[in-house]
Amino acid sequence: MVSQKVTIKNPSGLHARPASILTQTAGKCKSDVIIVYGEKKIQAKSILNIMAAAIKSGSEIELQCSGETEEQDLKTMVELIESGLGE
Amino acid sequence: MEQIYVDKTASRGIAAAPVYLYREPDLSPDREPVSEDQAAAELEKFNGAREKVQKELEHLAQENEIFTAHLEIASDFVLKEGVEAKISGEKKNAQLALWETIEEFAAIFASMDDAYMKERGADVKDIGKRMMAELKGVKRPDLGSLKTEVIVAARDLYPSDTVKLKSEFVKGIITEEGGVTSHVSIIAKSMNIPTLVGVRGILDKLTDGGTVCMDAENGVIVIEPDEADLAEYGEKKKAYEKERAYLESLRSMPAVTKDGKRIFLCANVGNAEDIRHALAMNIDGVGLFRSELLYMDNTHFPTEEEQYQVYKEAAELIPQELTIRTLDIGGDKELPYFEFEKEENPFLGWRAIRISLDMKEMFKEQLRAILRASAYGHVRIMFPMIISPEELRAAKELVEECKRELDVEKISYDKNIETGMMIETPASVLLAEEFAKEADFFSIGTNDLTQYLLAVDRGNKKIAEKYDYFHPAVIKAIGKVIDAGHKENIKVGMCGEMAGDKKAVPVLLELGLDKFSMSAGSIDYVREQILGTGFF
Numbered sequence: 001m002v003s004q005k006v007t008i009k010n011p012s013g014l015h016a017r018p019a020s021i022l023t024q025t026a027g028k029c030k031s032d033v034i035i036v037y038g039e040k041k042i043q044a045k046s047i048l049n050i051m052a053a054a055i056k057s058g059s060e061i062e063l064q065c066s067g068e069t070e071e072q073d074l075k076t077m078v079e080l081i082e083s084g085l086g087e
Numbered sequence: 088m089e090q091i092y093v094d095k096t097a098s099r100g101i102a103a104a105p106v107y108l109y110r111e112p113d114l115s116p117d118r119e120p121v122s123e124d125q126a127a128a129e130l131e132k133f134n135g136a137r138e139k140v141q142k143e144l145e146h147l148a149q150e151n152e153i154f155t156a157h158l159e160i161a162s163d164f165v166l167k168e169g170v171e172a173k174i175s176g177e178k179k180n181a182q183l184a185l186w187e188t189i190e191e192f193a194a195i196f197a198s199m200d201d202a203y204m205k206e207r208g209a210d211v212k213d214i215g216k217r218m219m220a221e222l223k224g225v226k227r228p229d230l231g232s233l234k235t236e237v238i239v240a241a242r243d244l245y246p247s248d249t250v251k252l253k254s255e256f257v258k259g260i261i262t263e264e265g266g267v268t269s270h271v272s273i274i275a276k277s278m279n280i281p282t283l284v285g286v287r288g289i290l291d292k293l294t295d296g297g298t299v300c301m302d303a304e305n306g307v308i309v310i311e312p313d314e315a316d317l318a319e320y321g322e323k324k325k326a327y328e329k330e331r332a333y334l335e336s337l338r339s340m341p342a343v344t345k346d347g348k349r350i351f352l353c354a355n356v357g358n359a360e361d362i363r364h365a366l367a368m369n370i371d372g373v374g375l376f377r378s379e380l381l382y383m384d385n386t387h388f389p390t391e392e393e394q395y396q397v398y399k400e401a402a403e404l405i406p407q408e409l410t411i412r413t414l415d416i417g418g419d420k421e422l423p424y425f426e427f428e429k430e431e432n433p434f435l436g437w438r439a440i441r442i443s444l445d446m447k448e449m450f451k452e453q454l455r456a457i458l459r460a461s462a463y464g465h466v467r468i469m470f471p472m473i474i475s476p477e478e479l480r481a482a483k484e485l486v487e488e489c490k491r492e493l494d495v496e497k498i499s500y501d502k503n504i505e506t507g508m509m510i511e512t513p514a515s516v517l518l519a520e521e522f523a524k525e526a527d528f529f530s531i532g533t534n535d536l537t538q539y540l541l542a543v544d545r546g547n548k549k550i551a552e553k554y555d556y557f558h559p560a561v562i563k564a565i566g567k568v569i570d571a572g573h574k575e576n577i578k579v580g581m582c583g584e585m586a587g588d589k590k591a592v593p594v595l596l597e598l599g600l601d602k603f604s605m606s607a608g609s610i611d612y613v614r615e616q617i618l619g620t621g622f623f
Contacts, residue, residue, distance in 0.1 A: 020159050046165035047156075051207055052195045 001066035002074050003036075006081050013056040018085035023047040025080050031067025033077060044077070088313055089292070093283045093306040097272030098608060100281030100303050101324040102259035103317060107237035108295040109244070112225040114216055116182035121174070129174045133181040136221035137167065140214070156207075161214050166192070182222050189215030197426055209423050233257065238301060240293050244271040254278045259301050261286055261293075261308065264548070276587070277361055277606040283308065285548060334611035338369045342603075342617045344596060350617050353410075353604035355582055359397070362404045365607040372407035374530060374604020375469070375582040378453065379415050387424055388449055394456035402464030409464055410530070410604075411457050412509065413450070413482075415439045415471040419546070434538070439472035444481055454489045461501035468506045469530060474514040476521055482506075483525075509582075511535035516564045519571035529572045530604065533583025537561050556585040557594075566598045573599060580604055592616040 010018045026033045026044035033044035037059065043049045044063075055061065063081075065074040121129050140161050147154040160166065166188060173184035189211060196208030220227045230239065231251035238259035239252075249271060260275050260282040275282035281303035292310055293299065300309040300320040304327060309316050342350040353374030354365035358381075362373060381389050381397055389397075402409050417438025421427055430436040443450040457468055470482045483506055493500055510516060511532035523529070533556050538545045540561055543554045555561075565581075572579035580602030585591045587605030589612045595603070596617070603613055 020156060023159060043165060046163050047159045048163045048165050048192055048211070052192070054199055 001064055002070045003062055003064040004074055004078050005060055005062050006078050007060050008055055008057055008081065009084050010087050011057055013054065013059075014050055014085075018087055019047055019050045021086045022077075022080065023050060025076065029065065029067075029069065029073040029076065031065045031070045031073045033073065034064040034066075036062040036064060088316060089310045091286065091289065091292070091308040091310070093286050093308060095283060095285040096303050096306050097265075097284045098260075098275040098278075098280055098282040098303060100259070100279065101301070101320060101327050102238055102281045102303070103298065103300040103312070103320045103324075104236045104238045104258045105296050106293045106299050107228075107233065107239050108290065108293060109228050109230065109239050109241035110290070112220065112223075112227060114219045114223065114225070116186040116219070117180055118183055119180055120178050121180045122178070125180075126175050126178065129181040129184070130171060132222060133170055133174065133185060133218075134167075136181070136185075136218050137161065139221050140217045143217070157210055157214055160211060161218070182219065185215065185218055185222065189218075208426075230257070238299050240290060240299075242290065244274075249274040252278065252280070254280055259283075259299075259303070261289055261299075261301065263287055263289055265546070273355075273584075273606065274357075276608045277355065277357065277364075279364075279608045285551070331611075334615055337615055337618065338611065340614070340618060342371075342614050344617055344620050348596075350596070350600075351578075351580070351602040352610055352614060352617075353408075353580070353582075353602055354607050354610065355604055356401075356607075359400050359404060361607065362401055365610070366405065368607055368610040370407075370607075370610065371602075372465075373401070373405055373409045374580050374602060376401060376409060376411045377415070378411055378413060379420055382414060382416060382422055383420065385422075385424070388422075388452075391452040391456045391459075394453055395459045398457055398460030398466070399463050402460045402466050405464060407465060408467055410467045410469050410507070412469045412471055413440070413453055413457075414443055417442055434535075434544070440470050440478055440482060441472065443470075444478065444485075447485065451485060451489055454486055455493065458486070458489055458493060458500040458504065459498060461504050462499045466501060466504060467528070468504060469509060469528075470506070471509045471532070472511060472535075473508045473522070474512045476518065476525060479508060479522065479525055507577075510568050511539070511583075513539055513564075516540075516568055519568045520574070523571045523575035523577055526577065528577050529568060529579045530602075531565060531568055531579065531581040531583065533561070533565075533581060533585035536564065536583065537585075540564060556583070556588075556591070562594060562598070565595070565600075569599045578602060587613060589613055589616040593620050596620055 008014060023045060035042040035044050037053055037055055040053055042053050063074060063077050144154050144158040144161055148158050169188040170184045173179045173187060174181060192211045193208045196211060233256040236256055236258050238261060239257050240261045243262050243264040257280055260280055262271055262284045263286055265271055265284040272282060272284055281301060283301060283303050283306060298312060300312045300316055302323060342352045344350065351371040353372045354370045355375040356362050356365055356373055357377045381394060398411060416422060417436060418434050457466060460466055468486065473479050486506055505527035507528035507530065508522065508526045509532045510529050515522060537554060537556045541553060541558055543550050545554050569579045578601040581600055582604040586603040587609030592613055605613060
């Protein structure tokens with residue numbers, strides 16, 4: 001498993017639109033993608049889980065990828081979040 | 088053939104067309120547990136329903152972006168796993184497993200304190216309903232998908248239903264509940280759809296697709312009409328159209344009474360389409376632009392920019408005044424994306440200006456949007472449900488605050504924009520003299536005023552007869568408000584149902600009303616009445 005910490009920059013946190021972009025990209029990753037937010041572990045491939053976690057702007061999350069393509073997947077996900085998820 | 092006589096005509100006209108029975112089917116889950124060996128079949132049922140809904144949503148997503156998020160939720164593996172766990176682990180049938188999983192997610196979203204996230208709860212529920220309908224093999228009706236001419240028959244129609252009505256296909260409306268001032272009546276009138284309301288037991292008598300004739304002039308419904316009936320209704324329709332032609336010939340005349348007083352005839356509208364429709368009636372302005380429709384027919388609180396575009400379009404359409412009423416929500420009007428706390432007395436509760444003054448940021452977005460649009464026409468701001476001068480001042484102060492912001496941002500607006508108020512509470516009637524000193528205009532909302540003055544719920548059929556705007560107390564209140572306004576040299580209008588009732592025209596003229604604002608469908612009748620009235 002590889003992991004990296006990243007800060008959510010979206011002004012309104014992970015609302016429906018950025019959450020759906022995140023889910024779509026995570027869905028294309030071959031490895032398991034988990035978001036650790038405080039005590040919660042969230043499946044990044046589920047829009048319901050992400051939205052239900054109500055991750056706020058400015059909060060730090062940890063991305064964990066595990067699987068064959070974990071290195072590449074982690075890089076993709078970190079870049080996506082840092083680019084602001086389409087916002 | 089069977090004839091039914093109805094005494095409540097909500098919107099005039101004659102129609103004959105097949106019936107479209109609008110009924111939300113029973114979507115409650117079957118609660119029968121399943122045995123070990125049935126689980127596989129239940130899983131298959133659920134996955135089959137899920138796939139069908141996904142396909143349906145893929146199709147809808149191509150037309151409307153909203154459904155993209157719906158599609159993702161429907162495809163979510165957590166939802167799928169949740170249902171599957173309940174079927175395999177807890178031995179629940181597919182319907183109950185789906186129902187419970189949806190309820191769990193909807194509850195999570197509903198508990199969030201963010202309006203935008205609450206909206207997601209409604210999305211989840213809607214997807215749940217779609218899947219449930221598939222599982223149960225029932226069809227959910229959708230007024231928006233009508234493609235042929237029908238008469239819609241329903242228990243009642245709510246704002247979320249009526250926003251989908253298209254007058255092109257909906258030739259008539261019959262409801263079991265509701266009064267002539269209920270929401271459906273107001274909308275039907277503005278769209279000129281013949282409508283009869285409060286027709287008890289009618290749904291059991293009608294069959295989906297069976298032809299019905301309706302006379303929303305005299306209050307008659309003919310079920311299973313024969314050839315002779317159809318011919319008779321054809322004649323009636325012709326006669327009705329002849330009367331219409333006469334009224335239309337009067338349209339070019341300004342509304343002046345026989346003794347020479349110029350009366351302003353204005354329209355109540357909800358959107359640009361209503362304005363275009365009303366302009367054809369030769370109106371003197373828009374006396375009531377219901378901004379709440381912009382909030383109700385939406386998935387989120389409309390942003391300043393979204394509202395600005397709508398108000399600007401409206402302002403540009405109409406050369407005369409455009410009176411925009413700020414958000415009037417609560418009471419019987421809800422928002423699909425905002426959870427209102429259940430109240431014992433919603434009409435005496437958190438509604439209209441009370442919500443706006445509590446949710447200042449939201450209110451300011453609306454005020455800024457209205458101000459920005461005022462650069463493009465003759466826009467006026469009207470506050471609903473005011474009971475005290477403090478509220479009026481607080482609302483006006485927010486307008487000033489928005490003006491200062493716009494000044495700093497160098498955005499133009501009408502610096503002399505008028506701010507007025509609705510008179511629809513007994514308190515505002517009693518304090519009319521004070522209010523007249525601070526408001527630029529009054530508009531009497533007779534629907535709420537009558538219900539509050541007489542303590543009669545306008546939706547309650549048992550006491551519907553007591554709901555009467557000709558009651559001496561209502562007439563006296565209207566007279567007092569007009570006098571108070573005239574003493575301070577402000578114009579007094581009326582935008583409730585009474586203003587569109589031609590029987591009320593003589594008394595309102597005698598009391599000195601300056602402006603009548605009504606749904607477009609009533610304007611011709613009221614004009615004819617005004618042209619024929621005079622006090623020498």
